[in-house]
Amino acid sequence: MSLAPIPRMSDPSERRVELRSHLASGNPLVLPGTSDSAGAMLIERAGFAAAYVTGAGVSNAQFGVPDIGLISQTEVLQQVTRIEQATNLPLIVDADTGYGGVPSVIRTIQLLERAGASGVQLEDQVMPKRCGHFDGHRLVETPEMQAKIAAAVAARIDPNLLIIARTDARGVYGLDEALRRGHAFIEAGADALFIEAPQSDEEMAIIGREFGGVPLVANVVEGGKTPAKSVAELRELGFTVMLFANFLMRAMLFAGQQALEHLSEAGETESYGSRLLSWQDRQSMFRLPEYGAVEDRFLTAWGADSGS
Numbered sequence: 001m002s003l004a005p006i007p008r009m010s011d012p013s014e015r016r017v018e019l020r021s022h023l024a025s026g027n028p029l030v031l032p033g034t035s036d037s038a039g040a041m042l043i044e045r046a047g048f049a050a051a052y053v054t055g056a057g058v059s060n061a062q063f064g065v066p067d068i069g070l071i072s073q074t075e076v077l078q079q080v081t082r083i084e085q086a087t088n089l090p091l092i093v094d095a096d097t098g099y100g101g102v103p104s105v106i107r108t109i110q111l112l113e114r115a116g117a118s119g120v121q122l123e124d125q126v127m128p129k130r131c132g133h134f135d136g137h138r139l140v141e142t143p144e145m146q147a148k149i150a151a152a153v154a155a156r157i158d159p160n161l162l163i164i165a166r167t168d169a170r171g172v173y174g175l176d177e178a179l180r181r182g183h184a185f186i187e188a189g190a191d192a193l194f195i196e197a198p199q200s201d202e203e204m205a206i207i208g209r210e211f212g213g214v215p216l217v218a219n220v221v222e223g224g225k226t227p228a229k230s231v232a233e234l235r236e237l238g239f240t241v242m243l244f245a246n247f248l249m250r251a252m253l254f255a256g257q258q259a260l261e262h263l264s265e266a267g268e269t270e271s272y273g274s275r276l277l278s279w280q281d282r283q284s285m286f287r288l289p290e291y292g293a294v295e296d297r298f299l300t301a302w303g304a305d306s307g308s
Contacts, residue, residue: 007290010088012116016160019090019118022049023162023192023215028235033245035061036079037086041285042248044089050118051087053080054245055094056131061249069128073099073108081115090118092162094245096129098122101144102151109155109163119162121194122152124169124181132196133224137168142181146188153189164217165190170197171225179210186214192241193217197225201237204229208238217241222250 022029031050034040035057043051056067058079063071073095080093093112098105105122112120123129124145126138140148145165152163165185169178178195186193194217198204204227208216218239219226231242255275262272269276283289299305 007287007294009085012084012113012118013158013160015088015090015116016118016158016162019050019092019162020160023240026240028231028239029241030231031092031241031243032248033057033243034083035249037083039248039252040083040087040089040091044087045285048089050090050092051083052243052245053083053091053093053117054249055096057246057249060246061253067131068134069096069130073104073111077111077115080112080117084116091116092119092121092164093117095120095122097125097127097140098148098152100127102147105148105151106155109152109161110157113156113158113161117161119164119192120152121164121166122148123166123194123196124185132166132168132171132219133221133226135171137172139167139169139172142184145181146184149185149188149190162191163189164192164194166194166196166217168196170195170199170203175203175206179207182207182211186211191215194219194241194243199225199227201227204234204237204239212238215240217243219243219245220247221245222247 029050030048031052032043032048033052033054034043035054040051055071055076058076059065059067059071062079065071076093076095080091084091095108095112098108109120124139126140130137149163149165167178167181167185169181175198182193182195192215193211195207196219198207204218216239218229218234218241220228220242222228234242259272259275263269
């Protein structure tokens with residue numbers, strides 16, 4: 001019996017290989033962030049190679065709270081599971097501090113790997129953490145973070161699961177300490193390095209020179225502490241992963257705010273139609289035709305009424 005294929009996402013192990021291959025190629029990895037499945041599907045539709053599950057975005061968009069360490073491992077895991085089931089893209093997950101000490105990091109890695117993550121980012125803040133572009137960070141000592149990174153590396157079953165180490169030391173102790181921690185984290189086994197919130201072009205250039213050959217993450221935060229740079233400029237400075245963690249969420253929030261203002265003022269939505277995703281495109285995006293074809297063919301194959 002030959003039937004239409006059931007809509008399925010690609011195997012997570014294949015996605016991890018794709019991510020590793022992309023990084024090994026030396027080509028820039030432009031990494032938009034998402035807090036939900038619809039965002040990940042938009043990122044995939046736009047042709048990006050991977051997506052970033054942003055802790056700040058999940059905090060803001062899913063729970064309505066600031067990025068100050070209020071959401072739990074379980075809540076992030078549930079959201080990653082939903083997103084992974086909706087897209088074929090490799091997902092890099094912001095796992096904050098790993099939600100505790102070494103045992104918590106081990107469990108976090110195991111759970112996220114099982115949920116289909118292709119990469120996991122861990123940072124050296126003390127719980128509860130804060131957004132990297134806020135003030136008032138507190139950090140664990142370097143040896144403790146090295147232990148957490150080494151534990152994360154040992155905990156993964158698939159060696160292609162990417163472990164990204166982030167330090168927020170620039171805002172607490174200065175750039176020299178951030179560089180020192182970066183080397184220590186690579187020594188502990190991190191696959192990529194994320195030095196958060198450099199505050200000038202010169203600092204970004206120093207980071208790029210200091211870690212030549214190491215995949216480096218640049219976090220583009222519109223209005224944040226780091227100078228705004230294009231993908232090409234960041235590549236020139238030595239960065240290979242260009243993270244736009246909350247660009248999509250902020251664009252969608254702004255568009256939603258404008259739409260609701262229109263509805264409040266005009267009392268209608270018909271004139272707003274050109275600024276909406278069409279009905280047909282919406283159904284196509286969420287694969288209604290694929291699910292409908294599968295349903296019809298299975299029902300027809302067994303002589304049941306498809307209802308069409």
